[in-house]
Amino acid sequence: MKHSNSRRFFMKTLAISAAAAVMAPILKIQSVFAEPVKDTDPLVKALGYVADATKSKDRKDPKAKCATCQFYLGDVKAKSGKCQLIPTGDVSTSGWCRSYSVKQKKA
Numbered sequence: 001m002k003h004s005n006s007r008r009f010f011m012k013t014l015a016i017s018a019a020a021a022v023m024a025p026i027l028k029i030q031s032v033f034a035e036p037v038k039d040t041d042p043l044v045k046a047l048g049y050v051a052d053a054t055k056s057k058d059r060k061d062p063k064a065k066c067a068t069c070q071f072y073l074g075d076v077k078a079k080s081g082k083c084q085l086i087p088t089g090d091v092s093t094s095g096w097c098r099s100y101s102v103k104q105k106k107a
Contacts, residue, residue: 036080037089044086053096061100067093070103 036051037044050056053065066083067076072091074081080090085099 034080034090037086037091041086041088043088047085047097047099049086049091049095049097051092051095053094056096058098059096059100064096064100064102065093066091066095066097066100068103070101071099072103 037049039045048056048058053059066072066081069083071084072081072093073084074090074093076093078093080092083091085097091097
């Protein structure tokens with residue numbers, strides 16, 4: 001019986017791996033064509049998000065920008081990415097909002 005379970009496990013793993021390999025490029029393409037957040041979004045307005053941090057009057061730290069924020073989920077080398085606080089689109093890595101919080105270094 002163990003042999004049968006091992007074979008089933010292998011086949012399931014193989015199927016999941018194949019599906020992941022097929023979906024990876026599609027997901028990457030979707031991220032390339034992701035829409036930036038809209039200025040008219042009430043959440044974006046409430047957070048005071050600006051796509052260019054240098055244009056914010058509220059920003060205190062000159063180094064503060066989305067790429068260095070703990071809520072930014074995207075690649076810091078990209079032009080934009082996902083934010084945990086603004087799920088409606090992509091934020092600019094050079095953007096800023098009032099909820100900015102320095103990304104903690106992993107121990």
